[in-house]
Amino acid sequence: MDVKIFQFNGCNKCFNETLLxxxxxxxxxQFISEPQNWKGEKTEVAVITGYLLPSDKKNLEKIKTNSERVIAYGNCTTMGGIFALANQHGYEITPLKEFIDNQINVNGxxxxxxxxxxxxxxxxxxxxKTLCEVCARSATCEYLDSVHRQIELDDNExxxxxxxxxxxxxxxKECKERCINYNTPCRGCKPMVKRSGIRMLGMFGTLMGNIEVATEHSEKGATDKLGDEEDDVIRxxxxxxxxxxxxxxxxxxxxKGRITSSGTLLENVFTGRLIEELPLISGLLGGSKSISLTLxxxxxxxxxxxxxxxxxxxxxxEELLTLETDLKKALENENPKQYKEITNKIRKIAGNMNLSNIFFGGFKSKINENDTFDDYKTHVFDVVEGNYKNGSVEYTVDPNGIIKEITIIEG
Structure with missing residues (x-):
């Protein structure tokens, strides 16, 4: 089977995975990292990875014309993915289906x-299966009295x-990365319904029925309406x-979002996010440098x-940083056996290739059976306003733990 893999924009993590x-x-x-320079040879299967912009339309149409089948591989291509959070700031990251038809989607x-x-x-x-079917935890769907941004990891049921x-x-749906196995809640990378965000928002909003919401009296005698002040739901x-x-x-x-851009597309993905969510976000989009970026x-x-x-x-x-260096060499050499061996070792420590097990203060789940988990178990941490810098990364956190500014020097 003649297969050509095209990497457009983004972290190249899915592109790297196709080495397998x-x-x-x-x-x-054949791996093609610069689709704009592709000559347009005929192929049986074209696999598209990375996020897409309107400027990619011409190259995508050329791929479609010269391919018997086109497969969109990964969320960035199928739905916009995590990089599309930059659309909040006016970007136009667009799913493949908006450029060509009859594509096949592999979400995740x-x-x-x-x-x-x-x-x-x-x-x-x-x-x-649905993710809930394979989850070891059990749900009652009872009304909540409070919502937490962080929890201690003592209840596994x-x-x-x-x-x-x-x-x-x-x-x-269930997925290979299975963040829930590493004390990390799912963020819906493999949705089983259309408009999944709206559906989940409605479901969780229903569970929050006992939580106080700010309202204000209607002067015309109608039912009270939502107020503009901050309440427990907003917090x-x-x-x-x-x-x-x-x-x-x-x-x-x-x-489409209308918030003023605060930097590069990558930086706009992080702006507005929560401090406790940063490790998973950087693990998702850091590509071959996700470990060093996250740390x-x-x-x-x-x-x-x-x-x-x-x-x-x-x-x-330290082991993870060494493995990241080894992974780069395997990718440079296009060595699938080494890639598989190294990524399996990364998964052993970090939980998965999204690094779900890595967190502030330690790790969320036990790495080796003989370990004493308390030696590196992470705990709830305090949100502290301030500016934080480490080499190529600098970011500012407001009193609510929201990222207001971030600078990431790429390369």
Missing amino acids: LKLDTDNKI CLGEIEELKSLITGDEPSEL TCYNDLGFLCNGFIA SLPDILGNFFRFTLPTSGLP KIIESYEKANQIEISEGTKKYR
């Missing part, structure tokens, strides 16, 4: 390589949503966009606020 296709000797794989962040393999060969991918800790698993969920629409903003039906963000905050770090935490972080 080379383990199947029946496929003739990462996109799942087994699903991609099945589609390339023309087989039907395995039917996926109760649904995150029942604990007042937002999890989008209600609207998601509990200060980033609706980032938590409910993290991967699906362009397909959500919400209007720079975390360690700048830890150092400034004197968050104590154990020797066990330091050891595992």
